[in-house]
Amino acid sequence: MFRSEPEVLVVGAGPVGLFSALTLARRGHRVRVIDKEWRPAAHSYALALHGQSLELLEETGLLAPVLAASRRIRRVSFHEGDTRIAGIDLNRVHRDYTFVSVLRQDVLERILVEALADRGVKVWWNHEMTQFEDSPDGLEITIDKLSREGLGYSVQHGEWVVAKSRTVRPQFVIGADGHRSRVRSILGAGFPEVGRTRSFAVFEFRTEAELGDEMRIMLADGSLNLVWPLPDHYSRWSFELTDDEAPTGSRIKDRSEVQLGGVEYPLIEESALLEFLRARAPWFRGEVDDVRWRLLVRFERRLSTTVGEGKLWLAGDALHMTSPVGIQSMNVGLREARDLAIAMSDVLDGHADHSALERYRADRETEWDFLLGMDDRTRATASTDPRFVPLVNELPSMLPASGADLVQLLGQLGIERTA
Ligand SMILES: Cc1cc2nc3c(=O)[nH]c(=O)nc-3n(C[C@H](O)[C@H](O)[C@H](O)COP(=O)(O)OP(=O)(O)OC[C@H]3O[C@@H](n4cnc5c(N)ncnc54)[C@H](O)[C@@H]3O)c2cc1C
Incomplete structure (x- = not known):
């Protein structure tokens, strides 16, 4: 493998892809981030960071600019x-x-893009993953550079054309490519409504x-x-x-x-x-x-039928879609980005075997079963206001938290998690 080959290819430069790339870059890995769009999100979609996400940003030294803008x-x-x-x-x-x-989500994305640039990682905007091959010699992935240049139109009217194709041979791919994930379809996974x-x-x-x-x-x-x-x-x-x-x-x-x-x-x-x-x-x-x-x-509420396999793993909207109320897709996505990047980093450095990635899978399955109200362990109690009883399985996705924090917040409504 050439020294310049990325160890990890991150497909998708939304908040989840950017954060996973930053975590890898901070651990000294060669990472390439591509996005088929020509710039970060132009509007704020997901608009809030949970307390747990603020701690993740603090770990990466990005808390001050985030708090200043929020x-x-x-x-x-x-x-x-x-x-x-x-x-x-x-x-x-x-x-x-x-x-x-x-x-604003675009403000968060700008902060992440700049932090990556400070570590020498430039996002390849206008680059789309188009082909994928996994052979005994390793992964071979084709990336097309899209361009509107030379068409003589303004951006709104232009058509994208492939200006250049290149092949990369990473050891892992992170599919952070959103709800229409190409990486998920390469994995052959379904994305059923749940x-x-x-x-x-x-x-x-x-x-x-x-x-x-x-x-x-x-x-x-x-x-x-x-x-x-x-x-x-x-x-x-x-x-x-x-x-x-x-x-x-x-x-x-x-x-x-x-x-x-x-x-x-x-x-x-x-x-x-x-x-x-x-x-x-x-x-x-x-x-x-x-x-x-x-x-x-x-x-929609959807969950991928697989979290990943071998060298291809999913995080963020590529893996799940949920209600916007609790802003969980992005916030849990940031944690997924960090956990997946650390698991890959440990495997790449020889500190862990593939079971680190299997743990990531198991954690994702357990967490989303809870957040999407699928595990039947969230229960009303005698102190639950009757108006919340019909919402018991939806309330987990309506509060801006996850994990133990979410259990605490649900408890304030008299809703408990059974063992
Ligand atoms: C209109 C709208 C409103 C929303 N409102 C809310 C809300 O109120 N609350 C909330 O919590 N969430 C909301 N969301 C969802 C939220 O934006 C996502 O959860 C958040 O962006 C985290 O996503 P991500 O990084 O996993 O993926 P995304 O932000 O979707 O990023 C995926 C990236 O992958 C790129 N990509 C896709 N395929 C390829 C490919 N083959 N090659 C290269 N790049 C590729 C895309 O261009 C995109 O930039 C909203 C989304 C939309 C679209």
Whole structure:
């Protein structure tokens, strides 16, 4: 093998791919990160970091810039109409950081890209993994460099063409290539639905109204609605669409679409926002100003039928999709990135055998069975508010935490985990 060959190829430069690459680079490994897009995410999708993620960022020396750009959330509250029906204090978990840090996903990605550059790892944007071969001589992966140059169009109108192809021979591949993962399909894995799909009308706007340090969940006629306060007086509101407001209905959907990362999302008329606020968040009496984001997003719950095998392993959205409420895909994804990178690093350095990766698999399976409400171990107790009983299996995905922290937060609602 040439000295310049990467030991690990990371496919996908979302937060999960970037964090796994950084963990490997910090351990002295040669890592190559590719992404078929031409730049990091242009908008904030996943918008908050759990306390546990803040500790991971502290380990990598990135906490200060993250905290400087973020707003702190210390509580989660549940509302029905005008009434607050329950509250959860995030500061009751046993951590150094007992709050959730709200910041734009693109800001986080920029911080990670810069930290990688400081270690001499430059992300190869516009590079797509297109072919894969695993022979007794090792992996052989074709990467195409995509270009719009020479077409004479502006970026919006250009077509991508393959400007150059090259082959790399890494020892491992991390598939952090999102929910349409190519690495997952190379593994031959399925990505079945494992729970209820929810569609949300999502809006971001500015308001002078004080939303405090709470993420609020509004229960209204069987629908789930939420608001996250964001920095600079903005907030993100997500209203679940009930059956009679189906995504194809004309009432809330106009003909416009917005393209994000190769996927088209329908835009929602601004007037629908006021209707939603009146019906689902009657406690909110603030002004609505500068609606900067309004679209309709479907959130499926899916879990890959494999976590990985041999030299190919998955992390982040490539492995799972869940409800956006608890921001778990990205936050648990960051932990997966770190754990997978450390397992690979230990194998590469001869400190561990392949069982390190098998442990990663077992941990992922156990954790996602819990988060997706599939293990039947989350139970209501005598002290659970009856309004939460039908939600017991969904509540784990609705709180901004995972692992023991999540068990603690569920306990505040009188919900327990059985052995
Ligand atoms: C519109 C929208 C709204 C969302 N809202 C929320 C929310 O409110 N809360 C929440 O928790 N989460 C939300 N998410 C999900 C959240 O963005 C992800 O969980 C988060 O980005 C972590 O993802 P990741 O790094 O695993 O993958 P991604 O961020 O999806 O990154 C995967 C990367 O892989 C690249 N890639 C794919 N295939 C290839 C290939 N063959 N070769 C090279 N590169 C490739 C893609 O270009 C992409 O950049 C939202 C997502 C979208 C799209």
